[in-house]
Amino acid sequence: MNLPKLFIERIEHQLGQHNLPLFVAAMNQKPIHAIRIHKAFSPLFQSLSLKQVPWHESGFYIDDAVINGQHPYHHAGAFYFQEASAMAVVPMLDIQPNDLVLDIAAAPGSKYTDIASRLGPQGFLIANDIDARRAQTLMFNIERLGLSQAIVTQHDPHHLPTLFPHFFDKILVDAPCSGEGMFRKDPAAVSAWSVEHVQTCATRQAYLLEDAVKLLKPGGRIVYSTCTFAPEENELLIRKFLETHPAFRLINHHLHHQFDAKTTQGVGVKLWPHLIRGEGHYVVVLQHQGAPSKPIKFTHRMKNPMPPAWIRFAEETLSNQDFQPNFALDERLFQIPISYQYHSALHTLRAGVYVGDIEKNIFYPSHHLAHNLRIQDVKQNLNLTLDDSRLNRYLQGEEILADIEKGWILISVDGLPLGWGKASQGRIKNHYPKALRLLNTRK
DSSP states (O other), rough: OOHHHHHHHHHHHHHHHHHHHHHHHHHSSOOEEEEEEEOOOOOHHHTTTTOOOTTTEEEEHHHTEEEEEESHHHHTTTTTEEGGGGGGTTTGGOOOOOOOOETTTTTTTTHOOOEETTOTOOOEEEEEOOOOOHHHHHHHHHHHHTOOOOEEEEOOGGHHHHHTTTTEEHHHHEEEOOOOTTTTTTTTHHHHHOHHHHHHHHHHHHHHHHHHHHHEEEEEEEEEEOOOOOOOOOOOHHHHHHHTTTOOOOOGGGGGGBBTTTTTSSSEEEEEETTTTSOOOEEEEEEOOOOOOOOOOOOOOOOOOOOOHHHHHHHHHOOOOOOOOOETTEEOOOEEOOOOOOOTOOOEESSSEEEEEEETEEEEOOHHHHHHOOOGGBSOOOEEEEEHHHHHHHHOOOOOEEEOOEEEEEEEEETTTEEEEETTEEEEEOOOOOGOOOOOOOO
């Protein structure tokens, strides 16, 4: 890897002449691959004897030749590809089930989905991203993982404090950065690097932190992270922040001992690729010293009568009648989180589970609903194994055969929901979303 000369000189200043060759050697190694297991620990993972990421209870290192994005378990939302070092961030938020949480720059969603898995039904979680394309990727990941607490917004972070002044218990500022820690994963980041780019990122990051302060409750916590080694974007920025915000102090999380705090002089920790099995990262925990305010108790604001089309679908298809949409927008049905309170100025792209659509008084279930259900929640389920030839045919969008009664059927793999099919006369019409289908390589 041809690393920029000025970058190498700065790294030598940070690490010392003795450690520089170790760092450069690590940067020339292959990237480390890992997953965060989201659903049941399936037999495949057990058979592979995966090694756990030391700082995350659900993180495991993988061989990407065995587990990749085409694997049926990935389609079923059983796991999320996440860089191992990035998994150190969310545990430092210390999420509690009823927390009010903001991920201020959330897409594509690796950290956000980790937060969502830790919240209870009374928790409140907003995933915000200013970029519409990235926000769409975030919503795709939310659907695949079957998350029900998702509230996705598209705002300039600078506008959020007017909507949620001093509202959140925990805020993640996973700041866009110069990406030095991802150099061996992303060669384009190497060619884009410059001293000027580092400074531009640092300026933007400082503004993000100021926005977070205005959004945080007294007694709340901000976790700031980057995937860069640059002091200007990390410890120097945080030192300046603490000088101008005396109500905040640094917190040493119990995970800190696994990482390097010497090169940051104790202002957060750095994850160096020559010291740990992962890419480059920086994390710091900032705790506000004010007295915590009284927790908010949420109740549903909106209760809509159930459309007849949904009632028919539920009676014919669902064995668990506890699941009910609670909000209708035109002909689209949603199950919004208990904590969601509609704000007229909030640009919400998604709140909760998109349940499906009504067309000509017929209900069509969504892919998000399929991933939000369990196989025991439906009356008809076709559970396929990895060696069943129908599995790939289904994921490729083809019709498959099964001795199933007429009606909607949930297709699954090893007990993990994949999507919908519509059965009739022993044939199952495929309703797997076209954009997600595997490429059919058969001639």
